[in-house]
Amino acid sequence: PSMIGRPKNSPNAVFQPQHEFKCHIGEELHQFPFRYDEFKPIISCGIVQDWDEMIILLEYCLKKVPKFDMQEGKYTRRVVLNEPLLNPIKNKQKWFEILFEYFEFHSLVPQVQPLAALYASGRTTGLVLDVGEDCTQILPVYDGYALSNVMNKMRSWGGRVGGGDLTKFVANLKYESGWEFSNSGREISKKIKERLAYVAPNYWKEVELNAESSQLSRTFELPDKTTITIDDLRFKCGEVLFRPSEFLGVDYVDGGIDDLLINTLLKSPIDCRNDFSNNIVLCGGTALMPGFKERLELEVQSRILPPHLPTPKVNVIQQVESSYLSWIGGAIIGSLGLTTHYIFSREGYMESGVDINRPYSLNLS
């Protein structure tokens, strides 16, 4: 949804009067049959790439909010900024600048995404694994205190691993097998991923099963009513998350999601490990992939043995609303309307600027 596209043929008189915007944002991109000149995401891994486009996006979103008057609202409303872990200071400062100086909001509550997700799942102790569109992050929290020395992000040299990489992977494999989707290709690959992909408990067994029979193959209908069959792509797509360096390239140095989870568990203090392994909260859309939860439980149980994990019981919590869990958490923080310790007011900002050294948003109360 945080995509922006500028049509190639925008001066065309036929299209011009219908649309106020010269660019199209979010799901509009798929509604109008333009060829887009530029077609790019604005935010990548929580870091804004182009701030001018970001302002256009924010104005567009605020127009869509029901019962929100821009002139009235801007001096009285509080904004909750849900940011990823290890957000660069420059990015933070720019957010403050835009929200206070351009939009003139009343106050700002910065909040870390995984912590908001954990609270929204009703827990104060747990290990949050956030597998999002373009970023995978992990944060252990004990009794509301985030263990910030253990928190981690999965990264490659170029970018971060997430659901977007799976979509690209699907598109590439389909291209190899002779299908080239032109304009709406990304959307079709995304649909294939969401409907048919799954994570196999044992990858090599699945490969053997696929070679022997056509039990795993499914058909998918394209927009022009032709059908294609998809077989090994289904479980390969899920496996990318666990072995990214084999499927996507050698850039992915940190290993898969299971390595990230196990490393974090082993880095955290031994007294907390049982509480963490019993409360692994999944968050983000990719975490809803079928079989993902079971595979994670299996990996942790088989790879961490009793001296390192006092009782080998692993419980992964997957919720229906998991894909928007961190947003929901942020929305609740905003709507409770009560005072927290971490409010940054506009007055304070105008007087002394951003004080980045102030204790920052890792605890709620």
Place this chain on the structure above:
Amino acid sequence: MIDETRLQTEQAVTITLIDFCPLQNSFKDSPEDTHFTLLRDKLREIQKAHLFNSKPSMLLMKRQSKIVFQDLKLGKGGYKNLLVLQLDPSLQEPTLTIDHQLSQHTTLEQLIPHLPSNSPRFICYNLHYEMPSYSTSREGERSKIILITWCPKECGVRERFKTALGVQFLLNNLNGLSATVHATSSRALTHQSLVKQVL
């Protein structure tokens, strides 16, 4: 980090108790008594320091419920084994109050079937258990107060979020809770699993 906050909350609880203690009346009766005036000044200092240090919080709790919890700790008052708290839906601001109906049960086994299936509860439970011994002699009985959060899967996200805030609030404000247990179903609340958490 956790130890520091425990110290702070200890101070907070003692101050609230002093607010209600009958000694306060005697301050008013005998203002000339030097011993009491000294004590009163000290208390005011502590109170001021507490006000300065206290963080604004997202929840509220009635002082009465704190006193009842203190009574549970000392083994007196109406509730000796169980104290069930709830987020009162009738009040506008989220406030923790005592659920008197559920608190009347004496053991956890009696309470579990009566717990609501769609709203959260906080249970302060006085857990009595036999200390496991590694020799032939008995180690004896112990008792500890634990905090059980009852948050079934049918709860909405907003309720769940408030539950998490409530746990944080209770840990900061009630002194003497030795463990917290998160329960989504009655299966997690067996005697053995609770004892494991405490040991």
